[in-house]
Amino acid sequence: MTTTDWGSVPTWFSAIGTTGSLLATAGIFARDRRKDQRTDAARVACWIETPSAYEVDGVSVDLETHRVLRVHNTADRPVFDLFALIGPDSTRWYRRHPLDHVVPAGEQASFLVPFEPYSSGSLPPSGPAAVEFRDVERTTWVYDLEAGTLHRRRKRRVHNWLRIQQKFVSEFGWKAFDLRFRRRVAPHKRPDWRK
Structure with missing residues (x-):
């Protein structure tokens, strides 16, 4: 019968170290x-300006309902x-208003975004609250326009999956x-990317 040689204590400490x-x-x-x-x-800066003219980059602007x-x-x-990210609306949600696809390195871009000058009820006026962008490493960042702070958007796939299972x-x-019961009750639907 052979016995297994497990080595000595110094070897184990070396492996752990x-x-x-x-x-x-x-x-x-x-x-x-x-x-x-x-x-x-x-190093990405974002800010809101009130247009001073009725035309911005050759496009006529309604100064009451838009900001730059x-x-x-x-x-x-x-x-x-x-x-x-425009909001909040009457349901306290923020909607995503698409901007340009790319802002190259070392350049500045201007976008017209919707703005409501008057509030509806107890909510503040609906306007641009944050800018969401993605870097070249596919990390999503959110720049809060009011506070001037940058936040990394975390992927919470595992957390959301566990919550749904619970x-x-x-x-x-x-x-x-x-x-079989799960497939019958909650069939898996593929997302429609054309929406």
Whole structure:
């Protein structure tokens, strides 16, 4: 009968130390990468201006219902997929108003965005509240126009999936674990990207 040689205590400590140093290096690398991303995104400035003329870039403007949103990208890389978050509306939701697809590095862009000068009820007037954009590493950032702060939009796919599963189990009990029952009750629908 053969016995397995598990080594000595110093060998185990060496292995644990090597693994710990590799994990620490990976953590430092990820932290530095996030810091570089944030530094690059912080070099994108956004602000709102009231148009002083009835024409902005050759387009006639209704001064009562529009504002000019300026985006100045001083970073070394372009930003993509710009949206103005307009709101709140009567249901306290913010809607996404599409802007230009790309603002190149070192350039400034101007966009006309809708604005309501008068409030409806207890809510403030509906106007541009934030700008959402994506950097070249596909990270989504939200620039708050009122506070002048930058926020990283987190992907909460796992959290949302767990919340949906918890609701499904609380509603249907143990039957929720039967895959045939789940397919019959909640069939999977593919999203329609043309909407």
